Amino acid sequence: MKVLMFGWEFPPMSSGGLGTACYGLTKGLSRKGIEVTLVLPYSSESDADFLKIIAANDIPKLRIRKVRSAIKPYMTSEGYSQSISRLPSQLSKIYGSTLLDEVYRYTLAAETIAEEEDFDVIHCHDWMTFEAGIRAKKKKSKPLVLHVHATELDRTGGHQVNQHVYDLERKGMHKADKVIAVSNFTKNKIMTHYSVPEEKIKVVHNAVDFSHYDDERFEINNTDRVVLFLGRLTLQKGPDYFLYAAKKVLEKEKDVKFIIAGSGDMERFIIEKAAEMGIASKVLFAGFLNPEDVERAYKMADIYVMPSVSEPFGLTALEAMKNRTAAIVSKQSGVSEVVKHCLKVDFWDVNELSNKIIAVLKYQALQDTLKENAYLEAGKFTWDIPAQKCVEVYDEVINKI
Amino acid sequence: MVSICFYFQIHQPPRLRKYSVFEIGHHNNYFDDQKNEAIIRKVTKKCYLPANKIILDLINKTGGKFKASYSMSGIVLEQLEKFAPEVIDSFKRLAETGCVEFLDETYYHTLSFLYSKEEFKEQVEMHNKKVRQLFNFRPKVFRNTELVYNNELANFVEGLGYKGILAEGADHILGWRSPNFVYHPKGSANIKLLLKNYSLSDDIAFRFGEKSWKEFPLTAPKFADWISKINGNGNVINLFMDYETFGEHQWEDKGIFEFLKHLPEEILKHKDNDFVTPSEAIKKYDPVGELDFHNFVSWADVERDLSAWLGNRMQQEAIKETYLLEPHVKLSKNPALIDEWRKLQTSDHFYYMCTKWFNDGDVHKYFNPYDSPYEAFITYMNILNDFRIKANKLGEIKINQ
Numbered sequence: 001m002k003v004l005m006f007g008w009e010f011p012p013m014s015s016g017g018l019g020t021a022c023y024g025l026t027k028g029l030s031r032k033g034i035e036v037t038l039v040l041p042y043s044s045e046s047d048a049d050f051l052k053i054i055a056a057n058d059i060p061k062l063r064i065r066k067v068r069s070a071i072k073p074y075m076t077s078e079g080y081s082q083s084i085s086r087l088p089s090q091l092s093k094i095y096g097s098t099l100l101d102e103v104y105r106y107t108l109a110a111e112t113i114a115e116e117e118d119f120d121v122i123h124c125h126d127w128m129t130f131e132a133g134i135r136a137k138k139k140k141s142k143p144l145v146l147h148v149h150a151t152e153l154d155r156t157g158g159h160q161v162n163q164h165v166y167d168l169e170r171k172g173m174h175k176a177d178k179v180i181a182v183s184n185f186t187k188n189k190i191m192t193h194y195s196v197p198e199e200k201i202k203v204v205h206n207a208v209d210f211s212h213y214d215d216e217r218f219e220i221n222n223t224d225r226v227v228l229f230l231g232r233l234t235l236q237k238g239p240d241y242f243l244y245a246a247k248k249v250l251e252k253e254k255d256v257k258f259i260i261a262g263s264g265d266m267e268r269f270i271i272e273k274a275a276e277m278g279i280a281s282k283v284l285f286a287g288f289l290n291p292e293d294v295e296r297a298y299k300m301a302d303i304y305v306m307p308s309v310s311e312p313f314g315l316t317a318l319e320a321m322k323n324r325t326a327a328i329v330s331k332q333s334g335v336s337e338v339v340k341h342c343l344k345v346d347f348w349d350v351n352e353l354s355n356k357i358i359a360v361l362k363y364q365a366l367q368d369t370l371k372e373n374a375y376l377e378a379g380k381f382t383w384d385i386p387a388q389k390c391v392e393v394y395d396e397v398i399n400k401i
Numbered sequence: 402m403v404s405i406c407f408y409f410q411i412h413q414p415p416r417l418r419k420y421s422v423f424e425i426g427h428h429n430n431y432f433d434d435q436k437n438e439a440i441i442r443k444v445t446k447k448c449y450l451p452a453n454k455i456i457l458d459l460i461n462k463t464g465g466k467f468k469a470s471y472s473m474s475g476i477v478l479e480q481l482e483k484f485a486p487e488v489i490d491s492f493k494r495l496a497e498t499g500c501v502e503f504l505d506e507t508y509y510h511t512l513s514f515l516y517s518k519e520e521f522k523e524q525v526e527m528h529n530k531k532v533r534q535l536f537n538f539r540p541k542v543f544r545n546t547e548l549v550y551n552n553e554l555a556n557f558v559e560g561l562g563y564k565g566i567l568a569e570g571a572d573h574i575l576g577w578r579s580p581n582f583v584y585h586p587k588g589s590a591n592i593k594l595l596l597k598n599y600s601l602s603d604d605i606a607f608r609f610g611e612k613s614w615k616e617f618p619l620t621a622p623k624f625a626d627w628i629s630k631i632n633g634n635g636n637v638i639n640l641f642m643d644y645e646t647f648g649e650h651q652w653e654d655k656g657i658f659e660f661l662k663h664l665p666e667e668i669l670k671h672k673d674n675d676f677v678t679p680s681e682a683i684k685k686y687d688p689v690g691e692l693d694f695h696n697f698v699s700w701a702d703v704e705r706d707l708s709a710w711l712g713n714r715m716q717q718e719a720i721k722e723t724y725l726l727e728p729h730v731k732l733s734k735n736p737a738l739i740d741e742w743r744k745l746q747t748s749d750h751f752y753y754m755c756t757k758w759f760n761d762g763d764v765h766k767y768f769n770p771y772d773s774p775y776e777a778f779i780t781y782m783n784i785l786n787d788f789r790i791k792a793n794k795l796g797e798i799k800i801n802q
Contacts, residue, residue: 252422341756343775355421359779362422365718366778373756 001394002035004119004136006110006129010040010064012291016232017206017315018149021182022125023059024209028387030061034394037117038062039110039132041069065117067109070102077162079265100164107131114139121394125149127165130172143177143397145390147204151189154310157235170194177397180204180390182313183334189312204389205338207381208318215324218300224257225361228301228325230294230316231308233264238307238330238347243270245305247277248354253361261286261297298323302367303360307347308333317342318381321374326360326367328353338381341373403581404637404677404685405628405668406595408544408567409644411449412474412510413441414749416770420783428791431741431784433770438484440768445485448648453491455647455658459665460500467665468500468676471644472544475508475528476747478535489535496536502678503532505540505563511746512546512710514554515697516724524743525561542566542679546748548597548641548700549707552693555586555594563592565683567641569700570596574692581635585688593683594692597641597700601627606642610655621660625667632673636686641700702758710751715778720751722785726792733795742792745785753777 005026009019026036070084080099106128114122114136122144124133130146137144152165173179173194179201181187187203190196220226227246231237239260246258260270260283267285274283289297298304304320304327311333318335320327327342329335336344343356360367418433459467471492481488495501507513507524508531514521525543533539543558544567555566570580580596604624608614616623631638643650651657668674677685701709711717723745730742754774771777 248423340773341775344772351421351423355423355783356779358422359782363715363718363778363782365714366775366782369713369715369756369778370775 001033001121001391001398002119003029003037003121003123003394004114004117004142005036005038005123005125006132006136007038007040007125008128010038017313018125020209020315020319021149021206021313024207024383025387025390026062027059027209028207028383028385029390030059031384032387032391033061034387034391035061036063037065037119039065039067039113039129041106042066065113067106067113069106069109103128103131103168107135111135111139120398121145123147123390123394124172127152127169127172130168134172134175137175143394143400144175145178145180145393145397146172146176147180147182148173148186148190148312149182150312151186151193153189153193154186154312155234155236157309159235176200177400178202178393180393182206184337185332185334186312202389202393204386204393205334205381206313206315206318207383207386208315208322208378210322210379210382213322213324213375216296216299218296220257220300224255225253225303226257226259226301227303227305227357227361228259228261228297228320229305229307230261230289230297230320231306232262233260233266233270235266236309236311237262237264238309239264239266239270240273241307241347241350241353242305243273243277243279243283244350245307245353245357246274246283247279248350249357249361250279250282252354252358256282256361258283259286259297259301260284261289261294263288294319295323298325301325303328303357305353305357306330306333306335307345307353309347311335318378322378324371324375326370327374328356328360339377341370341377343370402673402675403628403632403635404675404682406637406639406677406679406682407469408504408639408641408679409469409471409646410544410547410642411471411477411644413437413444413477413480413768414510414747415476415480415744416440416768417750417780417784419776420780420787422779422783425783425787426790428787431788432744436770437480441480441484444645444649445481445488447653448645449481449485449488450491451653451658452644452647452661453488453495455661456501457491457495457498459662460495460498463665463669465498465500466669466676468502468678468681469495470502470504470542470678472504472506473532474506474510475524475531476510476744478531493536496538500678502542502680503536503538503540504567504679505529505532505543507546509743509747510546510749511743512549512707512720512748512751513724513746514545514549514557515707516720517727518557520724520727520746521557522561525558542595542683547709549697550694550699551697552586552588552695555592555694556589559589559592565593565595565679567595567597567639567679568694569698569705570599570639571698571705573705574694574698578690578692579635581631581638582689583637583683583686584690584692587691587693593688595637595639595679595682596692597639599700601638602640602642605640605660606646606650609646609651609657609660618656619660621663621667624660624664625670628668629671629674632671636689637677637682639682708757709755710748713754713756713774715756715774716751716754719754719778719781719785722782726789729792733792735795738792738795741788745781745788750777750781754781 007022077099110132125147173196229242233239298320304325306329308330314333314335317327317329330347345352416433508527542565543563548569550568580598584594586594754777756774
């Protein structure tokens with residue numbers, strides 16, 4: 001079976017869960033003998049990185065085709081305009097002047113690729129690729145599967161939803177033969193806010209790439225307990241709740257450091273807020289981390305907190321758990337549906353979040369039990385499981401046509 | 402001749418309210434009175450009252466040939482007095498028939514025997530007094546919390562004046578021997594040991610409503626037939642189970658009450674069968690051999706050991722910390738403080754922290770107020786830390802933090 005897949009990012013040049021998920025999934029599919037041609041955008045800035053992907057590609061059945069584009073996942077229209085304006089003028093002329101123009105440009109390029117390629121099914125990841133998928137389906141009369149890792153409603157927390165993006169998502173979901181949701185949480189969103197019938201949606205929970213665990217100690221561990229936030233500093237990820245909880249924890253516990261890793265449009269706000277609350281010396285900003293440093297950050301941390309306001313899945317929780325870190329995750333997440341050996345809170349419940357952070361810091365037996373069981377549990381989430389479910393979806397849509 | 406000995410455990414713990422780390426030192430109420438009351442009322446309606454009525458009718462209908470025995474924790478008796486005194490009244494009527502025996506146990510349904518013999522003895526005495534007060538009955542047979550048992554316990558309990566004791570008929574102890582005889586506990590003088598026939602007991606308690614079971618549906622004639630087949634091959638069949646089996650664990654609409662109503666007449670159809678209470682069983686039958694329970698055995702789970710309460714580090718830590726407070730709590734001579742400490746010893750608190758079956762989604766379901774064992778531990782430890790401060794104030798000796 002051959003799959004034409006439209007993706008957004010791929011390790012090592014990925015910035016979020018989408019790239020990690022794409023990598024894990026294609027690897028799982030490859031092990032099942034499925035051939036995948038993955039179409040990825042690249043910009044001239046990332047050209048070197050792109051070569052790295054191809055060189056480092058350890059997935060035998062995967063072929064990558066690139067489309068030159070300035071778009072990146074998790075980008076807002078505003079963010080796009082800013083990044084374009086920073087480019088030298090001869091370069092910026094290549095790209096569309098708005099994010100949507102650029103997505104359209106990418107779509108046309110992707111359409112050409114689809115024409116050249118031979119495949120049985122189309123698999124698209126998130127909204128920017130949906131139009132490309134629709135066109136490929138029309139051109140080649142092949143079934144279309146949309147994989148929803150996040151909706152516009154998650155990204156914006158329901159505020160200032162971009163109507164064009166929402167429309168693209170909705171159109172894609174209705175044109176698709178099957179929609180894959182990364183959780184029941186997301187499935188419900190798709191049913192409620194995009195009016196997609198339940199039978200058209202299949203839930204496929206994400207997994208985690210499980211490598212050998214190496215223990216590593218850090219200087220900071222000798223003096224402090226470490227509580228980690230790792231994610232984009234955006235409304236969706238709830239870094240502000242992390243900060244409010246930190247304040248409450250610090251009123252009760254000494255020798256704790258709160259590390260915030262990631263970048264995003266709330267970065268300034270969070271830094272200033274930490275200072276304003278008088279906890280600046282206890283809150284460390286690590287910025288955006290590369291994949292190796294992400295692993296090290298998990299190992300450094302005693303507790304990983306994922307206070308997302310709306311988290312379709314939440315791969316970082318599984319990644320923390322596989323690194324023997326006690327995880328506290330928001331109940332408004334997909335991962336909380338499937339993981340047992342972590343603590344769960346409502347994202348808005350700062351009291352309860354602080355209660356749980358303190359409990360894990362204070363009660364060593366709790367921390368040890370959580371860490372050990374988290375490690376064992378995360379090990380069960382291999383990518384073979386979602387890959388198998390995707391194959392079932394492919395079979396279903398291929399047979400239907 | 403084969404005798405059937407019914408014994409029912411009745412217990413409801415003093416469930417804790419969610420207690421945050423920020424409440425430590427505030428000495429708020431620890432117990433979820435509302436939930437405890439609601440559960441007592443619910444079980445009263447679904448089980449205690451209808452089941453008691455059936456038992457009373459059976460005794461009357463058979464002219465006293467039907468017998469039953471009960472072990473009710475002091476803590477459930479207290480709650481019944483408070484929230485459902487009609488249940489106490491109906492047990493008084495059962496006591497008046499002379500066909501019902503009450504057994505002793507630790508008042509607070511605890512594992513105190515493992516941690517403090519002195520505390521254990523005091524709780525057994527309290528329980529004995531309570532049963533005498535309420536039912537004008539002086540128990541002579543002992544059964545420990547959840548049938549936790551070993552040689553040493555039998556010996557100790559004999560020293561307290563008991564004539565008989567109950568234990569699980571665990572395969573790894575019995576080997577080729579049958580549970581359907583009276584035994585002599587190793588290391589004791591005259592106390593006699595009755596063993597639960599777990600296979601026949603669980604047919605009623607666990608498998609009765611199980612549609613996938615090959616014996617489904619279990620009828621009174623069928624069960625009576627199994628009993629009669631043991632005739633000549635055993636003296637006494639001990640059917641030990643939670644009283645909540647009737648109407649709560651097994652629902653009325655599955656026919657559990659009808660089964661109970663008809664079982665005695667079916668069993669008594671065979672002239673060689675009769676019903677006995679534990680005291681009658683040990684009077685009637687001599688021990689056929691000695692049994693050596695070197696390690697603790699309980700009736701919980703497949704393991705039949707202590708792992709349901711003490712299997713992980715959280716449980717071990719919580720219970721150890723609790724019993725460390727004993728000298729100080731007792732020095733205070735403050736009855737309210739001592740009562741509170743004892744309510745914290747109730748074994749259910751530790752049972753809720755069990756992680757071993759949590760993986761399979763089979764949380765100790767019945768009446769469990771927590772979403773996860775971790776929540777159970779956090780609430781418990783926050784309360785215990787608050788209690789320690791309280792005990793510090795009231796006791797004369799400072800307790801190490």
